[in-house]
Amino acid sequence: MTIEPAPAGPAAGVWAVAGGNAIVVDGTVPATTLLVPSESVLLLSVDLPLPSRAKRLAALPFAVEDRIADPIDAVHLVLGDAIGDRRYLVAVVRHGVMTEWVAIADAAGIGGAAFVPDALTLAAPVEGWSVEVTGGRALVRAADGTGFAMPLPMLVAAWEAAGRPAVQALGDPLPAAMAGDGVAFPPAPLDQRIADAPIDLRQGAYARRRTAxxxxxxxxxxxxxxxxxxxxxxxxxxxxxxxxxxxxxxxxLQQLVVTTAPSVPTGGDDFMVRVADLLPRPTGSNRFVPLLSRVAGALSPIGPALVVNRMDFEGNALTLDCQSPETGMADRLRAALSAAGVAAQVSAAPGGALRIVARGA
Incomplete structure (x- = not known):
């Protein structure tokens, strides 16, 4: 997906959402882009074996509804570039979050900016993960083109739960447990990484406005x-x-179904539902990252107050064994996960031990 250059001026460049405002990251990049926090964006790899973008858009809600916790009408679905054979990058963002980001962009005078999740500024590795650590936060880009962000204390446990994938690292040093498995790599210039971004969230009802x-x-x-x-x-x-x-x-489309799946009826008002049923369903292996991304986004405000000791994923359940010196942490975790729409149970044990069991759809 090509980010169209904006006219030169004070609003040009790369901006980022920080503290409820937009701040300039690099004013020399010609494309006006707002980097949005990946904690609030669910990035999925979705199989959509349909011949046109219009048909893929029509089938998209059915292809992702069992992989997200929110009702379809509560979220903004964005179809990105192809990231494999008939596989596409898809972003899911709550409407309330998109509305907030649009207001932030308007207030900064960059209402026409593209919105790119910041994890997608990392290069997609051939295998494993690309990881950028900055302060207490980690951005991750996976080999399938998806990405996510999480508090740094969760990174090692997530990496171990994912099977210790090979890591390409930039930014601050990796945690000690990962240091021997990480290979440093020089990032491409920011303008190139922005131009290569595979998705712009400004689509549909949030499409970018033209210059006045x-x-x-x-x-x-x-x-x-x-x-x-x-x-x-x-x-x-x-x-x-x-x-x-x-x-x-x-x-x-009906003729395509007749040709490829002759046993499927092509009449009736639920024809598109039956078309969606033909799409491959996600397996347990590719549910881990979406669920991890949602949990990480929910726990991001808690950040350093929580230490994740162990993480396991089985079936559709993500289990995190944590530790925190703060009292009342179990209630804070329940509130944070509930506010993010994550179905989870939080149990506390003496000595500050906590267990979170989050379940996917």
Whole structure:
């Protein structure tokens, strides 16, 4: 996905969300981009073996609904670039979060900026993970093109639970347990990494606005718009044409199903549901990272107050054995996970030991 360059000016460059505001990261990059925290974005690798983007978009809600905790109508679904054979990067963000980021961009004067999850500024490795540690936070990009962010105290346990994948590292040193398995690599220039970003969250209802027109141009546009009102009959004809196009596309999809899955009925209002049922369902192996990403995002505000000693994933359950010196931590964890929509149980034991059992959809 190519990030379109913005006109040179004070709003150009790469910005990042920090503390409820947008701050400049690099003002020399020509594309106006806002890096958003990956803790609030679920990045999935989704199989969508359909021949056109329109059909993939139509099937997308059915392909991801059993991998997310929120209702489909509560989230913004974004279809990104292909990251494999008929496999695509998909982002899931709550509407409330997108609305907040749009307001932050508008307040900073970068309302037309692309929104890119910051984990996607890392290069996708051939195998294993790319990891960038900055302060108490870790960004991770996996070989399948997805990515996530988490508090640094969770990194070692997540890496061990993932089978100790090979690590390419940049930024601050890796934790001691991972140091022998990490290989340093020089990052590409930021402008190149932004240009290579495989997804822009500004799609659909949140599509980027064009730069405001000069006043003279606006006046001309108003005149043209008034003239266009006299041609309402053309609009009606266009609507009918679009309906016919939609009918032809529906017929083409039905023909594809007849050819590839002749036993599947092609009639009825639930045809798209049956099409979605033809898509490959995720297995336990690729549920780990989405669930880990959601849990990490929920626990991010707690950060250093929690030490993760062990992490296990079995079936659809992610178990974290933790330690914290703070009293009332179990209640804080329950509240944080509940607010993030993560189904989880938190149990406490004497001495500050805590166990979190989070379950995927």
């Amino acid at each position: 027109w000069p006043s003279t141009t606006r006046k001309v546009a108003m005149i043209l718009g008034a003239a266009a009102l006299a041609h309402g009959v053309i609009a009606v004809a266009d609507t009918l044409m679009l309906q016919r196009i939609a009918e032809r596309r529906q017929a083409a």
